[in-house]
Amino acid sequence: MEAFLTWLAMGKYALYVWSSFGLTVAVVLLNIHWARRSFRDASEVARRRLAMRRSDQ
Amino acid sequence: MSGTPSLFEMARLQMVRDLRLALRRGGEWLQPLVFFLVITTLFPLTFDSQLSRLRDVAPAALWVSALLSSLLALELLFRDDALDGTLEQLAVSGTPLSWVLLAKTAVHWLLTGLPLVLMAPVVAGALGAPYEAIPGLLLPLALGSITLSLIGAIGAALTLGLRRGGVLLGLLTLPLTVPVMIFGAGASVRIIAGQSAAGPLYLLAAVAVLALALAPLAIAAAVRINVE
Amino acid sequence: MTWLWFHKLASPPHFYRIAGRWLPWLGWSAAVLGVTGLVWGLVLAPSDYQQGEGYRILYVHAPSAWLSTFTYTTMAVSAAVGLVWRMNVAHSVSASCAPLGASFTFVALATGSLWGKPMWGTWWEWDPRLTSELLLLFLYLGYMGLRSAIEDQTRADRVCALLAIVGVVNVPIIYYSVEWWNSLHQAPSVMKFGKPTMPASMLVPLLMMFAAGTLFAATMVLMRARGEILRRERVGTWLEAAVGESVALTGEKR
Numbered sequence: 001m002e003a004f005l006t007w008l009a010m011g012k013y014a015l016y017v018w019s020s021f022g023l024t025v026a027v028v029l030l031n032i033h034w035a036r037r038s039f040r041d042a043s044e045v046a047r048r049r050l051a052m053r054r055s056d057q
Numbered sequence: 058m059s060g061t062p063s064l065f066e067m068a069r070l071q072m073v074r075d076l077r078l079a080l081r082r083g084g085e086w087l088q089p090l091v092f093f094l095v096i097t098t099l100f101p102l103t104f105d106s107q108l109s110r111l112r113d114v115a116p117a118a119l120w121v122s123a124l125l126s127s128l129l130a131l132e133l134l135f136r137d138d139a140l141d142g143t144l145e146q147l148a149v150s151g152t153p154l155s156w157v158l159l160a161k162t163a164v165h166w167l168l169t170g171l172p173l174v175l176m177a178p179v180v181a182g183a184l185g186a187p188y189e190a191i192p193g194l195l196l197p198l199a200l201g202s203i204t205l206s207l208i209g210a211i212g213a214a215l216t217l218g219l220r221r222g223g224v225l226l227g228l229l230t231l232p233l234t235v236p237v238m239i240f241g242a243g244a245s246v247r248i249i250a251g252q253s254a255a256g257p258l259y260l261l262a263a264v265a266v267l268a269l270a271l272a273p274l275a276i277a278a279a280v281r282i283n284v285e
Numbered sequence: 286m287t288w289l290w291f292h293k294l295a296s297p298p299h300f301y302r303i304a305g306r307w308l309p310w311l312g313w314s315a316a317v318l319g320v321t322g323l324v325w326g327l328v329l330a331p332s333d334y335q336q337g338e339g340y341r342i343l344y345v346h347a348p349s350a351w352l353s354t355f356t357y358t359t360m361a362v363s364a365a366v367g368l369v370w371r372m373n374v375a376h377s378v379s380a381s382c383a384p385l386g387a388s389f390t391f392v393a394l395a396t397g398s399l400w401g402k403p404m405w406g407t408w409w410e411w412d413p414r415l416t417s418e419l420l421l422l423f424l425y426l427g428y429m430g431l432r433s434a435i436e437d438q439t440r441a442d443r444v445c446a447l448l449a450i451v452g453v454v455n456v457p458i459i460y461y462s463v464e465w466w467n468s469l470h471q472a473p474s475v476m477k478f479g480k481p482t483m484p485a486s487m488l489v490p491l492l493m494m495f496a497a498g499t500l501f502a503a504t505m506v507l508m509r510a511r512g513e514i515l516r517r518e519r520v521g522t523w524l525e526a527a528v529g530e531s532v533a534l535t536g537e538k539r
Binding site: 211215221222225228229232233235236239240243264271275278279282285 | 420423424426427430431434435440443444447448450451452454455458459461462463465466
């Protein structure tokens with residue numbers, strides 16, 4: 001337990017180390033979310049366009 | 058002189074036409090100069106009006122104001138020619154487009170860059186630069202303003218025909234002007250301090266030559282994409 | 286003959302299919318490497334003799350800085366390919382790079398700042414690297430601004446490609462000018478890291494993080510690029526098949 005707490009304290013750098021890692025992980029997750037959403041939006045747009053073309057014919 | 062005119066003749070004709078049009082349009086091309094004077098006036102008012110202290114900020118004031126006014130002037134560069142179809146004509150005319158656009162940029166510099174360079178000694182004096190340093194300030198500003206016009210022309214060509222082009226033009230252009238600003242202001246700092254500015258001046262000249270060689274290609278490519 | 290793969294990749298359906306096949310492999314290997322590197326870097330790697338535990342920020346800062354420039358280069362190279370060969374696939378890749386690159390440039394700046402506070406005693410130092418990184422962020426933002434301002438897809442692709450190329454010519458000049466400017470101003474001497482000879486116990490997790498970052502970037506770019514291809518394609522039975530399939534897939538996962 002004590003070892004875990006000293007590890008969490010990161011010397012006296014806990015604030016800096018954990019916020020750096022936290023920020024990086026957050027940006028990675030955000031990027032995954034954005035990329036998935038962008039792909040989903042794009043396929044939605046393409047699907048709608050195809051549907052419109054089919055109804056035109 | 059028969060048949061197709063030479064490249065220099067083409068450039069001369071283009072420049073004469075652009076100059077005549079600009080002068081007919083009235084004082085529009087003077088606005089960047091007035092803008093330049095207004096910004097430089099703001100420095101003593103917001104920093105300190107003592108000349109001995111203003112001297113430290115004079116190079117920054119000169120260069121930032123010059124950059125902002127050249128940015129303001131860029132809207133005029135291709136706007137009218139894009140609206141009335143002149144650019145399309147030039148793109149299909151068979152003359153190397155980069156050459157013609159270089160001529161246009163040169164006129165633009167003559168109308169908006171040169172007055173600023175000529176006015177700079179007055180402004181520098183008012184900002185506390187020592188009198189013996191003032192003639193030396195002309196060279197970096199002249200070299201730098203040419204490069205700023207060329208880089209700005211790339212931005213103007215890229216944002217051609219965009220409705221909210223103004224802010225975007227700044228966002229695109231400003232980071233690209235960093236080397237000019239650093240070397241130009243660096244040279245000015247040394248000149249005002251009475252030191253030799255050869256180092257930054259050579260670098261400034263190198264950047265200007267590079268811009269003269271490459272920027273017309275980029276400007277022409279951007280115009281071509283946008284008028285197609 | 287040797288260029289066959291290149292021509293094949295230029296075909297949207299082929300690229301779409303290949304990218305789709307590669308995505309899970311790239312993504313999962315990035316995840317495995319990243320988690321291993323994080324645990325190794327945060328727990329197992331020894332502390333630095335000068336900076337104590339604070340140096341561990343390196344494990345996220347250095348890969349982010351690498352991704353910021355690597356992504357920009359990828360963006361510019363694919364933009365040039367797209368412009369020269371009028372290749373939609375290359376434009377799709379180029380367009381997919383910007384958000385990723387901008388966000389990692391931001392991470393590099395923020396973690397650099399978080400590292401600078403305890404080590405240099407200041408959140409921000411006008412150090413050449415930090416300054417160039419900030420300017421790189423502005424270049425990314427300009428690129429994204431320009432792309433979002435142009436309605437027409439083809440025109441946006443070509444104009445932005447040109448901007449990316451102009452930017453990449455400028456990046457080294459900006460870097461050296463900033464370096465020169467810094468030597469002129471003689472900024473307070475920034476703390477130098479000891480010798481570049483890092484013990485393997487520190488170096489291995491760092492290399493893992495670099496690899497994980499690069500694989501992650503590839504995953505994100507390919508994922509976005511598939512979407513961008515769908516945006517650009519107008520006709521084709523393959524498109525109907527692709528869209529139907531992907532919609533079914535996302536529907537299943539929801």
